[in-house]
Amino acid sequence: MANSEHTASVPPAIYSIAHLKHQPRRHYGRWLAAALIILALAMIVKAFAQGQIAWPVVGQFFTAPAILAGLWNTILMTICAMALGLVLGVVFAIMIMSPNPVLKYVAVFYIWFFRGTPLLLQLLLWFNLALIFPTLGIPGLFEMRTVDFMTPFMATLLGLGINQGAYTAEVVRGGILSVDNGQIEAAKVIGMTRLTMLRRIVLPQAMRVIIPPVGNEVISMVKLTSVASVIQYAEILRNAQAVYYANNRVMELLIVSAIWYLAVVTILSIGQHLLEKHYSKSLGRRTGKRTEPAAAQGA
């Protein structure tokens, strides 16, 4: 080294640093903000503790049969409606990207209609379908009265699932668009048809883009089921309301429902976090940057 004689020489006094200490920056603002928030929280807790809330009632109804049945219905509906939404989402995403103009415009119309009208209105439409179609089925083969088929469960399932499908279709479409065109060409040249290519090459690679927003939508679906209380689907909020109409413990029953919603959403959030971690990991491993030529030395 050309400058080795410089580094070896004794530095002048101004550069001696042995007595100096690093001091981290002080965050007075954070301490102040935290103190204010704790104060505000304490006041809210005090208000709830001293307010018109009978906490023993909350405990008493927390595991009441009506509440647990409602909780089960909420979870069941979340699973069923989300499953329907996913299937419809994938089907309509494929349709909207199809070269067939008929399929494409059917999908465009579906998304336009179900994203363009309020969910509540759609639920009411399904629930009152008997006003337009008094009977359902294939004439001559089998028929049934619409009111027998369109139970609160069916109306909620169709309403939530079909509405969800319109949103999920856009998510799936985004995922499909994220797949590199070279992958599609490679699939074509080994003789794959469009559907085989979607199933084997495109959708598996689109998953890592699709999964995070769908996880988000599952969480949102848990809470959306509460809208179905207006068409008498016995989910947790509706059952809580039924109880407080009888015993007038409004706040207590709402708190019970809120705690259950938070519990379910917390569990799902943890699940979503783990799923995303899993997919980002395989993203790094499978489509990370190309290895350097060093890896090719064995060749």
Next chain:
Amino acid sequence: MSAMVVAVDVNKYFGPFHALQNVSLEIKHGEVLCIIGPSGSGKSTLLRCINQLERIDAGAIWIDDELVGFRQDGNKLYELTDAQIARQRLASGMVFQRFNLFAHMTVLENIIEGPVIVQKRAKASVIPEAMALLERVGLADKKDAYPSELSGGQQQRIAIARALAMQPKLMLFDEPTSALDPELVSEVLSVMRDLATSGMTMIVVTHELGFAREVAHRVVFMDHGRIVETGTPHDILSSPKQKRTQDFIAAVLS
């Protein structure tokens, strides 16, 4: 020798851009043809028309005496369905500039995907063949690796093995070494050289004039969507007759 590929007056437009202008070409069984020319000259487009990644706007192409993309009935040509086009594509294997290995599959999965899923052959008989192909391109030890774990040269050799696994009649190479670091080019060219020696019909779009000189039976020079000159490697690379070809060769070699 009969013709493997015959192209007659092929025309292709991208919007107003006339990418191929009355291109006619014949490639014999077992022939190795290199197509050279500046970028935008239509050489990749011609390759992509042969395996129907692009649809031709006029003219006709036959592979092994089968009309590509259409069914002839009297004087009318009827466009084939997607499934029929997919079946026709099995005649040719293609290797891309950017490799395009399936990113979510291991090396072995990449190679057996076509034979198992498309040709519906039994996995048990396909895997030994796939391993033999990996042996042939010198990468048997990488069978469980993912494409992202491999160098460009290794990925391209896997891509060649994947195409060969479909047992195609001819192989199309679209600038197979253009995306590679310079020191990785030779390992890919050496696999291609072996393939040419084995008698495979090959159409190679390339900038590797050395490879063309050594391996090709015939070289085609294209420019502005037309075939400017065709001849033996010596004709085209050492004593080109057309001014345009002379300029191109001079520019590449300088």
